[in-house]
Amino acid sequence: MSLKLSTRQVGDVTIVDAAGRITLGEGSSAFRDLVKDLITKGSKKVILNLGEISYIDSSGIGELVSSFTTVQNAGGQMKLLNLTKRVKDLLQITKLYTVFEVFEDEAASLASFK
Amino acid sequence: MGHIDTFLESSLDTVDLAEEAVLKVAKEAGLQEEGRYELGMAVREIMTNAVVHGNRYSLNKKVHLVVSREENAVIVKIGDEGDGYTPDCQPDPLAEENLLNQSGRGMMIVRAFVDEVLVTSEPRRGTEVTMRKYLQSEA
Numbered sequence: 001m002s003l004k005l006s007t008r009q010v011g012d013v014t015i016v017d018a019a020g021r022i023t024l025g026e027g028s029s030a031f032r033d034l035v036k037d038l039i040t041k042g043s044k045k046v047i048l049n050l051g052e053i054s055y056i057d058s059s060g061i062g063e064l065v066s067s068f069t070t071v072q073n074a075g076g077q078m079k080l081l082n083l084t085k086r087v088k089d090l091l092q093i094t095k096l097y098t099v100f101e102v103f104e105d106e107a108a109s110l111a112s113f114k
Numbered sequence: 115m116g117h118i119d120t121f122l123e124s125s126l127d128t129v130d131l132a133e134e135a136v137l138k139v140a141k142e143a144g145l146q147e148e149g150r151y152e153l154g155m156a157v158r159e160i161m162t163n164a165v166v167h168g169n170r171y172s173l174n175k176k177v178h179l180v181v182s183r184e185e186n187a188v189i190v191k192i193g194d195e196g197d198g199y200t201p202d203c204q205p206d207p208l209a210e211e212n213l214l215n216q217s218g219r220g221m222m223i224v225r226a227f228v229d230e231v232l233v234t235s236e237p238r239r240g241t242e243v244t245m246r247k248y249l250q251s252e253a
Binding site for chain 2 (some may be wrong): 023024025058059061062063065066068070080086090093094095096099
C-alpha cells in the first residue's frame with residue numbers, strides 16, 4: 001500500500017496519521033510536501049503517528065529526518081507516535097531513536113507540548 | 115527456482131522486481147519471515163543505490179542481479195555500471211554531526227540486516243555488492 005496521509009487538529013497540535021509505505025518514489029515527496037504545507041500554515045506542534053506504517057527504508061528515514069529539521073528550523077517541534085517494531089528497530093540502528101522524541105500513547109504525546 | 119542471473123533496467127520499478135525475485139528464492143530456500151524482511155530491505159537499499167547513484171537512471175546502463183543458494187544461505191550479488199566510489203570515504207552516518215543528514219544510511223542498514231557484505235567498487239568500473247544471508251541468521 002502506498003503512503004496515505006491525513007491530518008487532524010487537537011488544540012494547537014497537528015497530528016499526522018500516516019499509513020502504508022515510506023520508500024523512495026513511494027510517498028516520500030508527498031510526506032515532505034505535507035510537512036512544508038503545515039509549516040506554511042503556521043503549525044508549530046506536529047505529532048507524526050506512524051502506527052500504520054508497514055514499511056520504511058533509508059529514504060523514508062531520510063524523509064523523517066528532513067521533516068524533523070524543517071519543523072525545528074521553523075521554530076516548531078515534531079514528535080513521533082506509535083512506532084512499529086520495525087520502524088523502532090531502524091531508528092535504533094541509525095541512532096535516531098535518541099534524536100526524536102517518541103511516544104506510545106497519544107495523550108502523553110499531546111501533553112508533552114504543554 | 116533457485117538461481118537468477120539477469121540484467122535489469124535502471125529504474126525504480128526494477129527495485130520492486132528485484133526484491134520480489136530475491137524473496138521468492140529466499141522463501142523457497144526456507145528463510146523465515148523476519149529474515150526475508152531483512153534481506154528484502156537490504157536488496158532494496160543496494161538496488162536503489164545501483165539505480166540512483168550508480169547508473170543514475172541511465173537507459174543505457176543495466177543493473178546485474180545474481181541470486182544463488184548455498185545449503186545454509188542465500189547469496190545476492192548486485193552490480194551497476196556507474197562511476198564507482200570509494201566505500202571507505204563515505205561519511206559515518208552515526209557520527210554526531212551526520213545524524214541529521216537526509217541520506218547516507220543505506221549501507222549501514224544493509225550491514226545490520228545481512229550476515230556478510232562485500233563491496234567492490236572502482237572508478238569507472240562500477241560497484242558490485244555481494245550479500246550473504248544465512249537461513250538461520252543472527253543478523
